[in-house]
Amino acid sequence: MKRMPPDPERLEQYQQRLREFAASPPYPLLGLRRPVVVPAYLAQWRREQGEVVSATLAYGDRRESGGPFVTVTTEPPGSAGQPGDPLRLLRDQVGNGTPPAAQGPPVRERVARGELFRLGEAWALRTAVGDQAVTIVGHGPAPEDVEVGPVEDLLPYVTARGELFARIGAERRAVPEPVLPPASGVAAVRAFLETFLPGGPDAGAAYRALGRRAVAELDQVLGRGPRQAEYLVSSMVNQLSQLRVQLPWFTEEDGPRAAALEELLRHYGLRQPVSGQAAMDLWDRYWELADSAEPAAAAPLLAPWAQAWTAWAAERNEAAEGAEGAD
Numbered sequence: 588m589k590r591m592p593p594d595p596e597r598l599e600q601y602q603q604r605l606r607e608f609a610a611s612p613p614y615p616l617l618g619l620r621r622p623v624v625v626p627a628y629l630a631q632w633r634r635e636q637g638e639v640v641s642a643t644l645a646y647g648d649r650r651e652s653g654g655p656f657v658t659v660t661t662e663p664p665g666s667a668g669q670p671g672d673p674l675r676l677l678r679d680q681v682g683n684g685t686p687p688a689a690q691g692p693p694v695r696e697r698v699a700r701g702e703l704f705r706l707g708e709a710w711a712l713r714t715a716v717g718d719q720a721v722t723i724v725g726h727g728p729a730p731e732d733v734e735v736g737p738v739e740d741l742l743p744y745v746t747a748r749g750e751l752f753a754r755i756g757a758e759r760r761a762v763p764e765p766v767l768p769p770a771s772g773v774a775a776v777r778a779f780l781e782t783f784l785p786g787g788p789d790a791g792a793a794y795r796a797l798g799r800r801a802v803a804e805l806d807q808v809l810g811r812g813p814r815q816a817e818y819l820v821s822s823m824v825n826q827l828s829q830l831r832v833q834l835p836w837f838t839e840e841d842g843p844r845a846a847a848l849e850e851l852l853r854h855y856g857l858r859q860p861v862s863g864q865a866a867m868d869l870w871d872r873y874w875e876l877a878d879s880a881e882p883a884a885a886a887p888l889l890a891p892w893a894q895a896w897t898a899w900a901a902e903r904n905e906a907a908e909g910a911e912g913a914d
Contacts, residue, residue: 602749604882605629609741613639617661617721618738619646622728624655628748629741633832635893637886639663644744647727648751649680655727656680659735662722667715673722674704675835677711679785680724703730762792773856775804776820780848783827785838805856822874823851833893836900843903847896862902866895 609629619627624646632642640662647656660676662669674693693706701714709726716735723733738744779801782790790797798820806816827848836842853859854867861867869892876885 600882602745605745605748606742608632609745612642612741614663615661615719616642616644616738616741617716617719617735618644618659618744619657619733620736621734622655622732624657624727626747626751627744628751629744630658630748631832634886634889636890644738650755655725657723657725657728657733660722660724662720664718666720667718669720671713671720671722672835673702673711673713673724675838676722676724677704677706677709678840679831679838680709680726698730700730759792759794773804773808773852775800776823776856777848777852779820780823780827780851783824783831784844784848785831786840808856809858818878819855822870823855825874825877826851826870829889829892830896833889834896834900843900846903847899850899863896863899866892866899869895 626648627644627646630643630645632639634640641660643658643660645656645658647654649656658676658680662671677693691707693704696703696705698712701712704711709724710730711722711724712730712733713720713722715721721735723730723735725733775797779790779797781787782794782797801820802813802816805820806813809816809819830837830844830847837844837847847863850861850863850867854861854864869888873885873888873892876882876888879885
């Protein structure tokens with residue numbers, strides 16, 4: 588999940604949360620046993636109402652579009668047989684360019700292990716291991732060649748994550764940053780945030796330059812200082828990342844993600860009233876707590892925040908359907 592580069596103190600706090608999660612996971616996690624794909628690292632976990640509802644381990648370097656890449660997402664005990672959304676995870680991976688985007692609709696199959704979706708070269712399998720639901724998404728190895736099993740020690744996954752992100756950061760710093768033309772209004776903020784959208788442009792070597800330009804532009808527009816501008820840009824980046832993880836419509840090709848981005852730009856960049864004000868207010872409370880010394884207190888706000896965005900999307904759909912009926 589991409590985000591603004593944190594300062595050293597925040598980075599250490601984040602690394603400490605990763606280590607704590609690895610030292611005491613909320614429930615048993617499954618990982619890739621066969622084939623061997625490296626690096627193997629802790630990708631993310633998701634909470635709802637303060638409880639972890641899924642955790643994902645990743646295998647491979649997703650920047651190498653031609654190489655193998657597999658994710659294993661484990662849900663809590665008792666989740667086997669419950670409905671899931673493997674197609675959303677598959678579309679999210681394809682939307683990130685891992686592998687290159689496929690043409691045509693997904694193909695659904697019932698296989699012995701569960702429910703299988705194929706989209707071009709990529710696939711997603713929702714299965715059960717004991718009483719836990721597991722979703723495996725990948726390309727490279729065929730789904731029938733993939734075997735998962737219990738992960739006894741998560742700490743190596745945290746270490747590998749740190750090494751991978753350090754290598755990515757070093758590679759980006761080694762590439763000369765482009766000189767970007769100035770932008771007006773909130774165009775620079777928009778250009779930076781679009782790189783976090785599913786299927787959006789890859790910032791590549793321009794990532795840091797785009798981020799700095801967005802912060803400088805927002806500082807100029809709001810006049811509240813560079814520190815507050817960086818706080819708001821980081822808040823928007825992380826809200827987009829959570830939208831991507833929490834709400835299926837945000838990763839759908841015909842979903843209103845462009846409209847959601849406009850809401851963020853108008854609310855934070857232009858200080859204009861928006862129809863999604865309830866979601867913005869909840870996120871502002873969440874991000875204030877997440878950025879504080881007690882980030883765990885923020886978790887219960889994610890569920891009502893997601894509900895507010897869901898209501899916003901439903902209202903948009905109703906308005907669009909009403910406009911079509913009037914015609």
